Amino acid sequence: MIGNKEVITGGDFKRMVSGAYSEFLLEYENINGMKGAGTLAGTHILRTMGAAVMPLADSKDDSLGSLARRVSTAAVFGARGNAGVVLAQMFRGISAGLVGKYEATGSEFGKAFQYGILYAQRLIPEEPERPFIMVAKAVAKGAYHAVREGMPIVEILLKAIETGEKAVEELKSPEAGANIMLTFLKGCLKGLDGNFVSPAVSLSLGLGKHKNMPDPRNDLVRPYCIHLRIKNSKASLLEFEKQVRDFASFSVVERARGGLEIHLHTDHVGKTLEQAIGWGPLSDVKIINMSEAHVLPAHEAIMKVAALAVAKDSDEAQKLQDAGASILVSGCAEASPSLSEIIGAAHSDLASSYVLVASSEDYHLVFKQVRRLLGGRVELVLVNSFEETINALKKFSPSLSAPENAKIMSQV
Numbered sequence: 001m002i003g004n005k006e007v008i009t010g011g012d013f014k015r016m017v018s019g020a021y022s023e024f025l026l027e028y029e030n031i032n033g034m035k036g037a038g039t040l041a042g043t044h045i046l047r048t049m050g051a052a053v054m055p056l057a058d059s060k061d062d063s064l065g066s067l068a069r070r071v072s073t074a075a076v077f078g079a080r081g082n083a084g085v086v087l088a089q090m091f092r093g094i095s096a097g098l099v100g101k102y103e104a105t106g107s108e109f110g111k112a113f114q115y116g117i118l119y120a121q122r123l124i125p126e127e128p129e130r131p132f133i134m135v136a137k138a139v140a141k142g143a144y145h146a147v148r149e150g151m152p153i154v155e156i157l158l159k160a161i162e163t164g165e166k167a168v169e170e171l172k173s174p175e176a177g178a179n180i181m182l183t184f185l186k187g188c189l190k191g192l193d194g195n196f197v198s199p200a201v202s203l204s205l206g207l208g209k210h211k212n213m214p215d216p217r218n219d220l221v222r223p224y225c226i227h228l229r230i231k232n233s234k235a236s237l238l239e240f241e242k243q244v245r246d247f248a249s250f251s252v253v254e255r256a257r258g259g260l261e262i263h264l265h266t267d268h269v270g271k272t273l274e275q276a277i278g279w280g281p282l283s284d285v286k287i288i289n290m291s292e293a294h295v296l297p298a299h300e301a302i303m304k305v306a307a308l309a310v311a312k313d314s315d316e317a318q319k320l321q322d323a324g325a326s327i328l329v330s331g332c333a334e335a336s337p338s339l340s341e342i343i344g345a346a347h348s349d350l351a352s353s354y355v356l357v358a359s360s361e362d363y364h365l366v367f368k369q370v371r372r373l374l375g376g377r378v379e380l381v382l383v384n385s386f387e388e389t390i391n392a393l394k395k396f397s398p399s400l401s402a403p404e405n406a407k408i409m410s411q412v
Helices: 010-032 041-056 064-078 081-098 106-121 131-148 153-169 176-193 199-204 237-247 269-277 314-323 339-346 361-377 386-394 402-409
Strands: 224-230 248-256 259-266 282-289 303-311 327-330 351-358 378-382
Touching: 010 041, 010 064, 010 176, 041 064, 041 081, 041 176, 064 081, 064 339, 081 106, 081 176, 081 361, 106 131, 106 153, 131 153, 131 176, 153 176, 224 269, 237 248, 237 259, 237 269, 259 269, 269 282, 303 314, 303 339, 303 386, 303 402, 314 327, 314 386, 327 339, 339 351, 339 361, 351 361, 351 386, 351 402, 361 378, 378 402
Parallel strands: 303 327, 303 351, 351 378
Antiparallel strands: 224 259, 224 282, 248 259
16 A cells, blocks of 8 residues: 555635535536436535535634534535435535544545445435446445555545546436536545635626526525523513524524523524523523434424425415415425425424425435434325325325324325
């Protein structure tokens, strides 16, 4: 093995992630025109990457492992469409390979990339073998040998890209999943070299205002759920809600037991606690990272069980409500709802358990990830059209449990 004393820092990682986002800015429309990863896979990938880069904008943390975890959390929670979920799992694998590291050697970072590819592969059935799996295996093999030889991270990425491009050449036609993998690697390489246009510069030049180009600021996620109690009988509900509005996407403040009971979703845990301390003594503080597997807090709910569905417009929303849906999330095959939107709805304390109805194959993976994160209080009904969704919802009964409803509703 060749000796390699290269060190990858948190700053290097920031540039790599920004480079990947910049590369997807250039390629997402081309990916949209390819088959194999769902409707408008390029747009879903770009919006997932937008969620991933946003935590880097104001992060003062230089730790490689910590930054990788922040990006992974945001990518998983902000994932859209099947393609976005797969990319988010790649970030999750990279984060797992860098956990606890302030900086890493090229070899350690290369192994983390291998973890990322492995995590992404696990989501996609291998039979029949998909183009993404074929390319991912080739990329992993190329990276593996480069890591074993002790090459620097630039050489590891070049080797992974080289073997990936050879695998793509063997495909009969352009395939979205395979090109997503290569675009990601090429963007990381450009970012590491500093050869990219940063998202901030793109937006300042007005590129983010292109009629078809998503603005990453719209995909900012608030992945931390905080429950706490403030002991202050004179505290104002309205004033506290006003104070946290800028960094909380959801907040419920209630007066109870001589103080305030707080439930909110934020991306700034420290800022939230600092604000709360100023209002009085804190107790019963609980912080949940909603991008990781967790149990929904048990609170008094209005309903025993509720059905959640996705509506693309007000007309669909009314029909879904009439059929039996209690919770609606905005979205469609071309603009898949994110994990954050669905999980946020489930965290609203409306019901003790939920039946989630996914009406398009384009976001089945999104719903499966929601089920993985929320566990036993959530059941899935995976159908493939709006008509099938309506038929499933008509079978929903608030007197039955979520598992009982899901079993009946799945028989469409």
